[in-house]
Amino acid sequence: MIAEKKIIKQKVDEEREGKKKKREIAIPGEKIVSGKEYLPGDGTVREKDDIVARRFGLADISGRLVKVIPLSGIYMPRVGNIVIGRVEDVTFNGWILDLKSPYSSFLSVSECPRYIKGDLTEYYDIGDVLACKVVSVKHKSIDLTIKDRGLGKLDKGLIIHINSNKVPRVIGREGSMIKMIKDETGCEITVGQNGVVWISGSKVEDELKAKEAVLFVANKSYIEGLTDKVKKFFEGKRGGKK
Amino acid sequence: MKISDLMKKRIQEFLDEEKRFDNRKLLEFRKIEIETGVSKNAEGSARVKIGDTEVIAGVKIDVTEPYTDHEDEGTLMVVAELLPLSSPHFEPGPPRIEAIELARIVDRGLRESGFIDFKKLCVKKGEKVFGVCVDIYSINNDGNLIDASCLAAVSALKTARMPKYDTKLERIKYGELTSKGLPLTKNLPLTITFHKIGEKILIDPSSEEEETSEGRISFALSRNPGKKEDIVINAIQKGNPKTFEEKEIFEIAELAVEKFKELEKRIKTKEK
Numbered sequence: 225m226i227a228e229k230k231i232i233k234q235k236v237d238e239e240r241e242g243k244k245k246k247r248e249i250a251i252p253g254e255k256i257v258s259g260k261e262y263l264p265g266d267g268t269v270r271e272k273d274d275i276v277a278r279r280f281g282l283a284d285i286s287g288r289l290v291k292v293i294p295l296s297g298i299y300m301p302r303v304g305n306i307v308i309g310r311v312e313d314v315t316f317n318g319w320i321l322d323l324k325s326p327y328s329s330f331l332s333v334s335e336c337p338r339y340i341k342g343d344l345t346e347y348y349d350i351g352d353v354l355a356c357k358v359v360s361v362k363h364k365s366i367d368l369t370i371k372d373r374g375l376g377k378l379d380k381g382l383i384i385h386i387n388s389n390k391v392p393r394v395i396g397r398e399g400s401m402i403k404m405i406k407d408e409t410g411c412e413i414t415v416g417q418n419g420v421v422w423i424s425g426s427k428v429e430d431e432l433k434a435k436e437a438v439l440f441v442a443n444k445s446y447i448e449g450l451t452d453k454v455k456k457f458f459e460g461k462r463g464g465k466k
Numbered sequence: 467m468k469i470s471d472l473m474k475k476r477i478q479e480f481l482d483e484e485k486r487f488d489n490r491k492l493l494e495f496r497k498i499e500i501e502t503g504v505s506k507n508a509e510g511s512a513r514v515k516i517g518d519t520e521v522i523a524g525v526k527i528d529v530t531e532p533y534t535d536h537e538d539e540g541t542l543m544v545v546a547e548l549l550p551l552s553s554p555h556f557e558p559g560p561p562r563i564e565a566i567e568l569a570r571i572v573d574r575g576l577r578e579s580g581f582i583d584f585k586k587l588c589v590k591k592g593e594k595v596f597g598v599c600v601d602i603y604s605i606n607n608d609g610n611l612i613d614a615s616c617l618a619a620v621s622a623l624k625t626a627r628m629p630k631y632d633t634k635l636e637r638i639k640y641g642e643l644t645s646k647g648l649p650l651t652k653n654l655p656l657t658i659t660f661h662k663i664g665e666k667i668l669i670d671p672s673s674e675e676e677e678t679s680e681g682r683i684s685f686a687l688s689r690n691p692g693k694k695e696d697i698v699i700n701a702i703q704k705g706n707p708k709t710f711e712e713k714e715i716f717e718i719a720e721l722a723v724e725k726f727k728e729l730e731k732r733i734k735t736k737e738k
Contacts, residue, residue, distance in 0.1 A: 383473050
């Protein structure tokens with residue numbers, strides 16, 4: 225039994241190593257693979273026979289599909305994303321938000337859960353922060369909604385900015401990482417897909433701890449077994465306090 | 467993304483508890499790094515990092531005509547450029563008010579301290595003098611560009627080498643440097659910038675704190691050339707709308723002297 229386990233473990237390790245070898249760093253314009261049998265995915269483009277990277281990141285080949293997992297770059301909105309933005313301007317029928325993305329985004333009055341009458345600045349004014357959901361991306365305009373649970377104006381807590389490409393690591397597999405940070409610090413955390421993170425806790429220390437943890441994950445996103453590292457990070461914090 | 471009202475409120479609340487986001491004290495500088503000789507073509511250059519803020523300064527020396535009221539003195543020119551790459555708030559184009567103000571603060575700090583001995587930069591009275599030009603470029607802005615720029619300018623001037631002067635043609639031999647440095651005195655001019663948020667005074671703000679800042683006051687200080695123990699204020703610049711009370715100004719002036727000594731010490735230990 226034990227011998228069998230060992231063999232399986234070895235195999236898994238080998239597989240993991242094999243996976244690691246597949247993911248190499250690609251820079252824009254670099255050829256990843258050549259051959260008509262491969263298909264260009266996100267962040268890549270076909271140039272004759274070659275698949276060429278369009279972004280800086282890790283080239284990932286899974287089956288026939290070739291894609292680049294970006295390591296840097298600005299946030300590009302997608303339908304269904306939860307984002308956090310700052311009100312930049314107020315128009316007669318809605319608000320214009322800054323999402324740290326190249327295009328301007330619009331939140332219409334009709335997408336608000338409340339009945340809104342009169343001066344719009346009484347509801348959300350310039351400088352306010354809102355958690356929103358992207359409902360549509362057309363050409364260069366983004367439409368947002370706050371008709372959902374947990375969306376709307378954020379009126380306490382603090383905001384930190386991380387690279388939007390690191391957001392999946394901060395959230396973790398099925399939210400495991402963010403859940404751990406939430407449990408450890410007792411803070412409410414919303415991670416916007418655009419790299420804006422909102423943290424709110426009852427105590428200043430908790431918020432700072434959560435902030436440190438989020439930045440820790442964002443800065444060390446390339447390390448494997450990050451969940452354990454974060455666990456140790458929290459243990460160290462606790463040890464330090466004693 | 468500009469700073470939100472939420473964050474402004476938070477920073478103020480934190481400061482009321484004497485706390486900052488990066489666990490610093492109110493009157494504490496971030497890590498300072500100085501690297502000299504970063505530019506191949508400049509007579510002297512330096513890269514200064516204060517936390518994530520990064521500034522490059524370069525010195526060029528040329529022969530020019532003196533000003534008519536200072537016929538036997540060299541000239542000094544400080545130019546700052548806030549590169550769009552260094553911050554989302556900077557745009558390309560001719561220097562705006564922020565860049566001009568930044569250059570002026572550094573200029574006044576250098577000039578009034580007597581750090582450069584302008585009399586020794588005279589080649590021929592009334593006709594030819596050496597002109598020193600300091601260029602400042604922001605590489606990354608995470609607050610406190612003023613202090614970083616001044617530090618970079620001073621470090622660059624300290625490493626600058628005089629160019630070779632062709633007496634026949636009465637001009638500089640380009641690309642050829644002598645081993646002689648600029649005629650500098652030992653009193654280091656430095657600026658310390660204080661920010662007021664609510665009722666609290668802090669130094670070396672991060673970009674978030676700088677955006678929240680309601681009042682700003684910069685002190686350019688140096689040692690008194692006659693009496694080394696004394697520290698003199700060479701220039702003061704006030705920015706941002708909020709006012710300072712008379713009492714506060716005196717308090718800040720004393721703090722500035724204290725911080726000047728600390729900063730001077732830190733720089734001296736760095737150089738060794």
